[in-house]
Amino acid sequence: MLKKFLMTAGLLVLCAPISYSAEKVELITGFEDEADADSWTADDGMEIAAENATEGKNSMKVTYTAEEEKEKRFILEGKKFESIFPGEWSEYKSLKVDIFNSNDKEAVLQVRIKSDDQQKKWTKAFKLPEKRSTTLDIPMSDLRAKVSLETITYLGFAMGKNQYLTNMKPFTSDFILFFDNIRLIK
Numbered sequence: 001m002l003k004k005f006l007m008t009a010g011l012l013v014l015c016a017p018i019s020y021s022a023e024k025v026e027l028i029t030g031f032e033d034e035a036d037a038d039s040w041t042a043d044d045g046m047e048i049a050a051e052n053a054t055e056g057k058n059s060m061k062v063t064y065t066a067e068e069e070k071e072k073r074f075i076l077e078g079k080k081f082e083s084i085f086p087g088e089w090s091e092y093k094s095l096k097v098d099i100f101n102s103n104d105k106e107a108v109l110q111v112r113i114k115s116d117d118q119q120k121k122w123t124k125a126f127k128l129p130e131k132r133s134t135t136l137d138i139p140m141s142d143l144r145a146k147v148s149l150e151t152i153t154y155l156g157f158a159m160g161k162n163q164y165l166t167n168m169k170p171f172t173s174d175f176i177l178f179f180d181n182i183r184l185i186k
Helices: 002-015 078-084 140-144
Strands: 025-029 046-049 059-064 072-077 094-101 107-115 120-128 132-139 152-159 175-185
Touching: 059 072, 072 078, 078 152, 094 107, 107 132, 107 175, 120 132, 120 140, 132 140, 152 175
Parallel strands: none
Antiparallel strands: 025 175, 046 059, 059 175, 072 152, 094 132, 094 175, 107 120, 107 152
C-alpha cells in the first residue's frame, strides 16, 4: 500500500504544472490597421499586409529599394514616436520585434535607437535569415551605455550604406521585410 502511495505521489509531482515567471508584455503595435501605420515613415513603400503576422492578422510590409550609395529607412520619431511609445524605458527589460525576411537572401538590418532629442544613438546590425521570421531581442542593458532610457525619441530600421555603421554595405537587390508585434518586456 505504501509503495502504491509513493508511486502515485511521485507521478503527481512529475505531472504537476511547472510555474515559470511570465514576461509582462506591453504591445506597442501589431500593425492591425492604418491607424497603426500612420505614425511610421518609410523611404520606399510600406503597407499593412494580411501576411506573415505573428500577432493579430496583419503586419507591416516594408520595401527597401536598392541604391548603391543611399541608406533606406523605416522609422518612428519625435511626436509620432511619443504618441505610440512611452518615452521612459528604464522599467523594461527589453524591446522585441518580429521581422519576416521574404527574400531569397539574408538581410542585414540596422536597428537605431536615439534619445535626448536624437543626440545620443545606439546602433546595431542584425542578420535576418532568408525566408524566415526572426525575433529581435534588444536588452535595455545594451542600450543603457549609449542612450538615456528616460528620454527615448526614435526607433529606426535601416538597410544599406550609412554613416553610423561603417561596415554596412550597399545592398544590390530590393528587400521586402514584414514587421510585427513590436513590444516592450517588463
